[in-house]
Amino acid sequence: MSGLTEEQKRKIEENRQKALARRAERLAVQQQQPGTVSTKLSDGQYLTSCHGHLQEPPKKENCLTSPSSHHLPVSGDSMGQQRLQTPPTHYGAKQKQAILSSAQQKGPNQNAERQQDSIKQDSLRNLPDFSVLSAKERSQVVQYDPKKFQGVKTCTQAPNIQEQHHSSLDDCKTLQSKDSQIQNTSTSRPGSIKNMTWLNPSSATVSDCEMQASSNSPVNQHLTQKKSSSTLQFYGTTPPLTLQKGRQKHKLPLLESAGRVSDTPVKREAHRVLHGKCMKHSEDRFRVEIGYDAELIEVFRSISSRNFDPATKMWNFSLEDYGQLMEVVKQVPSVTLTPLGGMETATEPSSVRKGPCLKSVLKTCVGWRNPSATLRGKCVLISYSRFEVSIDYDCRVIDMFKQLNSKIYDLRTRKWNFLLEDYLKLIELVRSLPAVELEPLPSAIVQAFAAQFEKSASKAAEIPEADLSTVDSKIVSSLMPFQREGVNFAVSKGGRLLLADDMGLGKTIQAICIAAYYRKEWPLLVVAPSSVRYAWAEAFSRWLHSLSPDTIKVIATGKDCLSAKLINIVTFDLLSKLGKQIKTTFQVVIVDESHFLKNGKTARCRAAMPLLKAAKRVILLSGTPALSRPAELYTQIAAIRPSFFPQFHAFGLRYCDAKKGHWGWDYSGSSNLGELKLLLEETLMIRRLKSDVLSQLPTKQRKVVIMAPEGIDAKAKAELALAVKEIAKGYKSKREEKEALILFYNRTAEAKLHCIIDYIQDLLESGREKFLVFAHHKSILDSIGEELEKKHVGYMRIDGSTPSAERQTLCQDFQFSDKYSVAVLSLTAANMGLTLSSADLVVFAELFWNPGVLIQAEDRVHRIGQTNSVNIHYLVARGTADDYLWPMIQRKIQVLGEAGLSETNLFDADETTDYCLQKGNPEQQTILNFFHQTFSEDVDDMDEALLIEAMDACENADMQNPFSEVEGSLFP
Numbered sequence: 001m002s003g004l005t006e007e008q009k010r011k012i013e014e015n016r017q018k019a020l021a022r023r024a025e026r027l028a029v030q031q032q033q034p035g036t037v038s039t040k041l042s043d044g045q046y047l048t049s050c051h052g053h054l055q056e057p058p059k060k061e062n063c064l065t066s067p068s069s070h071h072l073p074v075s076g077d078s079m080g081q082q083r084l085q086t087p088p089t090h091y092g093a094k095q096k097q098a099i100l101s102s103a104q105q106k107g108p109n110q111n112a113e114r115q116q117d118s119i120k121q122d123s124l125r126n127l128p129d130f131s132v133l134s135a136k137e138r139s140q141v142v143q144y145d146p147k148k149f150q151g152v153k154t155c156t157q158a159p160n161i162q163e164q165h166h167s168s169l170d171d172c173k174t175l176q177s178k179d180s181q182i183q184n185t186s187t188s189r190p191g192s193i194k195n196m197t198w199l200n201p202s203s204a205t206v207s208d209c210e211m212q213a214s215s216n217s218p219v220n221q222h223l224t225q226k227k228s229s230s231t232l233q234f235y236g237t238t239p240p241l242t243l244q245k246g247r248q249k250h251k252l253p254l255l256e257s258a259g260r261v262s263d264t265p266v267k268r269e270a271h272r273v274l275h276g277k278c279m280k281h282s283e284d285r286f287r288v289e290i291g292y293d294a295e296l297i298e299v300f301r302s303i304s305s306r307n308f309d310p311a312t313k314m315w316n317f318s319l320e321d322y323g324q325l326m327e328v329v330k331q332v333p334s335v336t337l338t339p340l341g342g343m344e345t346a347t348e349p350s351s352v353r354k355g356p357c358l359k360s361v362l363k364t365c366v367g368w369r370n371p372s373a374t375l376r377g378k379c380v381l382i383s384y385s386r387f388e389v390s391i392d393y394d395c396r397v398i399d400m401f402k403q404l405n406s407k408i409y410d411l412r413t414r415k416w417n418f419l420l421e422d423y424l425k426l427i428e429l430v431r432s433l434p435a436v437e438l439e440p441l442p443s444a445i446v447q448a449f450a451a452q453f454e455k456s457a458s459k460a461a462e463i464p465e466a467d468l469s470t471v472d473s474k475i476v477s478s479l480m481p482f483q484r485e486g487v488n489f490a491v492s493k494g495g496r497l498l499l500a501d502d503m504g505l506g507k508t509i510q511a512i513c514i515a516a517y518y519r520k521e522w523p524l525l526v527v528a529p530s531s532v533r534y535a536w537a538e539a540f541s542r543w544l545h546s547l548s549p550d551t552i553k554v555i556a557t558g559k560d561c562l563s564a565k566l567i568n569i570v571t572f573d574l575l576s577k578l579g580k581q582i583k584t585t586f587q588v589v590i591v592d593e594s595h596f597l598k599n600g601k602t603a604r605c606r607a608a609m610p611l612l613k614a615a616k617r618v619i620l621l622s623g624t625p626a627l628s629r630p631a632e633l634y635t636q637i638a639a640i641r642p643s644f645f646p647q648f649h650a651f652g653l654r655y656c657d658a659k660k661g662h663w664g665w666d667y668s669g670s671s672n673l674g675e676l677k678l679l680l681e682e683t684l685m686i687r688r689l690k691s692d693v694l695s696q697l698p699t700k701q702r703k704v705v706i707m708a709p710e711g712i713d714a715k716a717k718a719e720l721a722l723a724v725k726e727i728a729k730g731y732k733s734k735r736e737e738k739e740a741l742i743l744f745y746n747r748t749a750e751a752k753l754h755c756i757i758d759y760i761q762d763l764l765e766s767g768r769e770k771f772l773v774f775a776h777h778k779s780i781l782d783s784i785g786e787e788l789e790k791k792h793v794g795y796m797r798i799d800g801s802t803p804s805a806e807r808q809t810l811c812q813d814f815q816f817s818d819k820y821s822v823a824v825l826s827l828t829a830a831n832m833g834l835t836l837s838s839a840d841l842v843v844f845a846e847l848f849w850n851p852g853v854l855i856q857a858e859d860r861v862h863r864i865g866q867t868n869s870v871n872i873h874y875l876v877a878r879g880t881a882d883d884y885l886w887p888m889i890q891r892k893i894q895v896l897g898e899a900g901l902s903e904t905n906l907f908d909a910d911e912t913t914d915y916c917l918q919k920g921n922p923e924q925q926t927i928l929n930f931f932h933q934t935f936s937e938d939v940d941d942m943d944e945a946l947l948i949e950a951m952d953a954c955e956n957a958d959m960q961n962p963f964s965e966v967e968g969s970l971f972p
């Protein structure tokens with residue numbers, strides 16, 4: 001290790017000599033003692049171990065056969081790609097400690113770093129014990145079979161460990177040992193470990209040490225990926241590796257079991273299969289109850305959240321790592337684990353069949369790298385039943401293709417494609433060509449399309465109609481046909497899905513219905529952006545009449561109990577603040593705008609992931625699951641199906657066109673997107689665009705968004721409350737009354753400002769790119785503009801000060817160019833005469849007492865030229881003038897409707913009635929009447945508007961006078 005000083009090296013050497021002597025002493029004693037226990041290796045051979053039971057990790061200084069010695073020095077490359085990168089490293093105790101503590105200090109926020117750190121820690125904890133092995137000892141544990149060496153292009157342990165140790169300090173390349181022969185006299189089992197093979201290191205330089213051996217074993221792959229590259233840890237009794245001679249694999253039980261995807265115990269070896277189970281350990285951890293198995297311990301050690309409890313002698317892990325652990329354990333032949341209750345679906349898609357064919361197909365997903373290949377290609381899924389092979393022309397390969405019945409040559413793509421049922425045969429044929437490497441389909445694809453790989457596969461079954469008899473009839477009967485299909489899909493996927501319908505298609509109603517289907521498993525957790533959490537509470541009350549309102553809780557502060565009620569609604573930010581305090585496991589979780597979790601390093605994602613992985617039902621909602629690149633989908637996929645891609649890197653290689661650059665891996669690209677889409681649609685995602693279901697949609701869909709009360713500061717709340725009291729007392733003149741109401745309206749605007757900005761931010765974060773925001777007050781319009789500028793979002797503004805000629809240009813630009821994403825519009829100055837139909841979302845940041853103005857404003861997008869269903873969001877805050885304006889607007893519309901002057905169903909009565917008014921509150925009723933009388937008189941709304949603006953302007957004296965361009969101002 002280049003960082004060591006001469007003095008440090010000297011000390012290490014000194015310590016090493018001492019330890020060596022100690023170890024030799026202990027070993028001598030140990031060999032004379034009865035009761036040593038044999039540790040089974042994955043090739044069925046046995047090595048003597050001093051730990052024969054329970055899970056306590058063998059301590060290296062006592063165990064010559066410590067399983068921790070199995071790690072191969074690899075980089076973090078994907079399966080089988082691992083290469084030696086860093087010189088082997090031996091750390092002094094101080095250095096170990098320094099690195100460990102620096103890793104610990106980094107804190108939980110840096111996920112990637114944490115992983116790196118855990119890798120470092122793993123490496124350190126499993127530091128090679130070359131130092132404590134004598135030459136004699138080394139020769140006692142490994143038998144060398146020279147025949148196995150020939151042609152093996154694998155770098156493993158340099159037998160002369162002492163030599164290696166010295167050299168490794170300085171340069172990995174000096175790994176080559178002259179002594180390539182390790183003689184064995186393995187201990188307690190007859191037959192010893194004949195299959196234990198070591199590469200002839202003299203022929204292997206570090207640079208060409210392709211870790212074929214490790215990559216052939218899924219467990220080793222996993223371990224080597226985790227263990228990173230910083231240490232070279234060949235020593236003692238490395239378990240048998242699956243080595244390749246050319247393309248000939250030495251079959252090991254490990255490989256044979258690689259295809260097993262079931263969590264159901266499967267007997268693989270007659271002589272020893274250890275059964276264990278996963279149990280809940282604490283709120284966010286689970287433990288594994290099982291006897292001792294060396295290979296299993298290795299797997300445990302590779303999990304960053306591992307913790308060994310000396311009292312119970314059991315290992316426990318973060319629930320976040322459950323999927324990863326189960327995935328790797330499945331590939332340990334000597335062990336079966338019963339999954340954690342409720343997590344069955346987290347690791348195994350229901351569609352997976354466990355036929356012999358599937359097992360063989362799954363085996364093709366590992367150990368496919370062929371470093372000596374001169375021709376490389378890959379298999380990609382192109383439809384639900386066919387895959388394509390991308391490879392350069394080679395007549396031998398083509399001849400093989402032609403042997404398959406289902407072959408089709410696509411003249412357009414100039415590629416061959418085949419039925420999945422021919423997949424296995426093709427892979428086997430191609431792999432018999434030594435110079436060809438064919439990247440297989442990922443195991444997630446094999447799991448997802450399992451049935452198609454069987455010859456006898458029948459046509460994919462239709463999604464059955466879910467039995468919703470236990471769900472409130474109100475919601476069930478309200479579902480539009482496509483929404484009902486969404487619910488059916490969700491139930492067919494065991495309640496774990498990504499509902500990715502276009503915005504405004506009613507994801508809320510579907511999610512509530514799906515959650516209600518699993519009502520027996522509640523308490524329910526809803527995670528949502530802060531601006532819509534109260535809208536969620538309203539939606540539950542609206543759709544599930546059987547719920548009493550006091551069963552719904554919006555978690556407002558960190559002091560609130562997260563699981564106090566049957567339905568608990570929490571924001572992403574609060575969830576991340578609650579962090580480790582979250583003690584409850586929710587069986588059913590809804591995440592609204594789940595793309596907020598796209599970055600695995602964020603606190604919100606780190607807080608949500610363990611909850612999601614632990615939950616039985618996970619309903620993710622997003623109209624835009626990935627805003628710019630497939631990498632953003634990873635966390636959402638992992639939340640629903642942790643077993644698909646236990647490591648991001650494998651996902652990145654396949655779907656993010658991962659490239660290794662100067663500064664590390666770049667996952668910002670995209671690749672094999674067609675396959676990714678097929679995978680998602682088959683297993684976890686349902687997405688309908690507005691255009692797909694337009695015939696089922698109303699032309700306009702309105703939504704009332706209740707603003708969070710916490711968004712309004714205490715001072716503003718107090719002022720508003722005082723205003724309510726004053727107004728309720730009454731005024732001497734109509735004019736005074738009107739002015740008081742208008743002042744109340746102005747204060748409402750100020751009070752709502754923060755919530756409005758929050759909502760706009762959430763819309764932008766959700767990828768809503770083209771929308772209109774209407775507001776009345778200049779201060780609101782200004783603040784929205786400032787926020788958009790801050791976010792570098794192009795916007796145009798039309799208010800009373802915009803000259804007519806300019807308005808047309810602004811509208812044209814909004815309609816036909818990418819210059820503007822948002823139109824910020826004055827309610828009174830831009831509600832008519834403009835066409836802005838390139839957007840299909842209108843947000844009303846403020847209300848206005850005349851519904852005619854609102855409807856005209858809506859119609860800026862809802863007009864000829866609009867091909868979509870239009871979404872209208874009304875932002876409404878309790879405790880403000882909205883409490884009176886909203887019912888007043890409704891009442892007016894109702895009257896107009898009855899007179900045949902307006903569509904009666906403009907506002908869904910159910911959705912909007914009583915949102916704001918507290919029934920039986922006389923004060924409120926009085927004020928409502930004032931509002932109604934004052935603003936229902938036959939006066940010109942524009943005059944009222946001008947009056948409001950004038951008062952607004954007076955309150956903000958430093959603001960530009962809004963009437964500067966208005967003639968004949970009413971205001972004296």
Ligand SMILES: Nc1ncnc2c1ncn2[C@@H]1O[C@H](COP(=O)(O)OP(=O)(O)OP(=O)(O)O)[C@@H](O)[C@H]1O
Pocket residue numbers: 478479480483501502503504505506507508509622623701702703704908911
């Ligand atoms: N079946 C239905 N019956 C009545 N109203 C419905 C129905 N489906 C949706 N809506 C209404 O349509 C509006 C939009 O629905 P919702 O907010 O759930 O859409 P969304 O898909 O979540 O949109 P976004 O992605 O913008 O959040 C809401 O006002 C909702 O009440």
